[in-house]
Amino acid sequence: MPTTTRPDEPRGHGARKRREILESAVDLGSEQGLEGLSIGRLASETGMSRSGLFAHFGSKQELQLATVAAAQADFEAKVLPPARDAEPGLERLRALHDSWLDYVEGIAFRGGCFFFTTTSEYGSREGAVRDRLAQLALAWVRDLLREARTAVRQGELREDTDPRQLVFQLHAFAQEANWARELLDDDAAFGRARQAATELIERHLAR
Numbered sequence: 001m002p003t004t005t006r007p008d009e010p011r012g013h014g015a016r017k018r019r020e021i022l023e024s025a026v027d028l029g030s031e032q033g034l035e036g037l038s039i040g041r042l043a044s045e046t047g048m049s050r051s052g053l054f055a056h057f058g059s060k061q062e063l064q065l066a067t068v069a070a071a072q073a074d075f076e077a078k079v080l081p082p083a084r085d086a087e088p089g090l091e092r093l094r095a096l097h098d099s100w101l102d103y104v105e106g107i108a109f110r111g112g113c114f115f116f117t118t119t120s121e122y123g124s125r126e127g128a129v130r131d132r133l134a135q136l137a138l139a140w141v142r143d144l145l146r147e148a149r150t151a152v153r154q155g156e157l158r159e160d161t162d163p164r165q166l167v168f169q170l171h172a173f174a175q176e177a178n179w180a181r182e183l184l185d186d187d188a189a190f191g192r193a194r195q196a197a198t199e200l201i202e203r204h205l206a207r
Contacts, residue, residue: 018056021046022070025063029071031111033121034064034129064129071114072136079103090156090201093147097170097197104178105190112182116175141167161204173197 024045029037038060039053046053057063082102083095104113111117119137122130148163157166173193180189 018066019070021048021053021056022067025067026071026074026114027109027111029067029111030107030109030114030117034067034118035121037064037067039063061128065132068118068129068132068136071118075103075115088150089147089154090151093144093151094201096144096147097174098194101174101177101190101193101197104174105181113178116178141171144170155206157201157204158206166200166204169200170197173200 021042025037025042028042028045032041039050039057042048042063043050043053053063057066079096079099082099083092086092086095104116107113115133115137119133122133144167145163148157148161148166151157152159152161152163173196177189177193180186
């Protein structure tokens with residue numbers, strides 16, 4: 001008797017294969033950037049044929065945007081849950097920043113944080129990939145800003161605290177730590193970033 005294949009099986013297998021490809025693409029993109037990401041390079045990385053990859057991604061830009069989406073999903077799955085149970089305001093601001101530092105420090109991607117690499121790469125470019133990266137970066141900053149503003153409004157931070165400046169500095173600590181770890185092999189960088197964040201917030205606490 002011939003084996004009958006259920007209609008959902010190829011779709012399920014295709015979805016799994018696509019996830020595997022995108023995991024490799026995010027890893028490669030963290031080191032090479034998205035401009036260096038090509039069907040040919042990814043075929044070499046995954047051991048697949050070019051035609052096999054073209055079945056999943058019809059163009060380089062489609063591959064790049066799918067890679068950004070995969071990196072976003074990984075970020076959201078690992079950074080956001082630890083902060084969901086935190087109270088809005090200062091507690092959640094700290095939880096988000098701590099979770100972010102933990103995420104970047106623990107990243108197994110060969111080039112460190114995918115978004116630090118790609119946002120630097122696309123800062124002066126134009127197009128759909130740059131626009132999507134900018135949207136995601138802005139959304140993350142807005143999440144931090146919302147909690148900083150709530151903390152000021154709730155009287156947890158001083159009235160004269162500038163939420164934008166506070167978030168700018170917190171964001172910079174994480175970026176500096178990633179840079180120092182990746183470029184200078186500084187294993188203590190994230191410890192210093194955490195200390196800097198703690199000291200910054202302490203200076204703005206309402207007394």
